Amino acid sequence: MGALSGKTALVTGGGRGIGRAISERLGRDGARVGVHYASDETAAKETVTAIEAAGGEAFTVRAELGVPGDAEALWAAFDAQADGLDILVNNAGINKALDGTLRPFEAITRGDIEHLFAVNATAPFFVIQEGLSRLRDGGRIINVSTGLTRSAAKSDLIAYAMSKGPIDILTSSLARELGPRGITVNAVAPGAVDTDMNATWLRGEGNAEARTATGARSPLGRVADPTDIGDLVGFLASNDSRWVTGQWIDATGGATL
Template sequence: MSGALSGKTALVTGGSRGIGRAISERLGRDGARVAVHYGRDETAAKETVAAIEGAGGQAFAVRSELGVPGDAEALWAAFDEQAEGLDALVNNAGINKAVDGTLKRIGEMTTEDFDRLFAVNTKAPFFIAQQGLNRLRDGGRIINISTGLTHGATKPELIAYAMSKGAVDVFTSTLAKDLGPRGITVNAVAPGAVDTDMNAGWLRDNSEARRMVSGISPLGRVAEPADVGDIVAFLASDDSRWVTGAWIDATGGALL
């Protein structure tokens, strides 16, 4: 398949579901060979790979549970078995809930909850990028998925999640300065509420919540995963060559 990313190789962490799947499929349509990373859901990863290949693209699955010792090493070992060199790294994988699967305000958070959020959302992308630098070709791209919550404190029950992504924002801008001499750009994309499986319980199946979220955006609707995937595709392409260190508001104007 020819396109803006023909001949390129991309790795998308958490690339099998939700926003990650939309990113993977879009990069595949643009011609990239996509490494679809997953932690546990092998079925979803295979479905995403099949969807990319069914559309004429190329993809393969990479398994590594994030937030555990050796996660970055395991990810790159699996990647190296199937590819040589990288052109775009998308740090998309993330969690927003405590260990017990609930959302917690500061008074309810445990050290285990806090450490888990930072291990997956902050530590993993840091070391995945660190260990990927010798694989990432000059002129490459690093795209980190942040959140609009780092610029708008609207969800007290997501305080630790927002903090973990705030660190990613700093990581983005500082790494952009560090890697500029290699022609590598580093940017962050910050979505708001998106209609994904992760949000299905409170958003997709709740008409009142959908009306509320739609009303926050001047565009008057809830974001779809492809809305974010298309922004990432731009940042992965040569068209974005003069954009680096940026925090891209992908909330549909919810912060206005």
């Protein structure tokens, strides 16, 4: 039996990148995993297939985040396939402006800011609020933050870092609020991770120098793989982390030292 056998998990943005690594890790540990997606149904289904191929159980949950009624829609889709929850991972997030580009500080618009905050801060707030009636005592809430909330962001990531700051506050405050129910709440803060979101500057042709420089920021001398984050979330979802709550866990490979 796995460490999470008999547990049910929901991972927002669970079909790609860090979210997929988290979903697959929780599935390997025995949890039945709800793989949430907003638009990329193919990726979500591929993640479910991978979990099932490894002997686990999973299902897809579709809901657009960052819009009115998002939490209600997500939980309605979840409730149609599961009865109660043990692990909630708020992973879904965006780092780009409305047009899908990274723009410098002076070019960010009000619409860009509002979009970033709607997806990265407001949506997790209401997903948790709406989900608490489903989350069983002794459960886990794991929020994906960023190392940029504790270091200076580059010009084109300032707005993104700002939108993740509320996650850190939400984490520590809810840990105090939900402790009497035995629910732990923690935040994992990655640095640069080799995912599709970062593909243009980490994997693109001619970007070897940028990748080398990024890896050099960590004392471990490399860029993170999504599984580096997924395995940390696996620990926080397990009983081994039962005495850890309200923490912002640096998952930058020491890049913030």
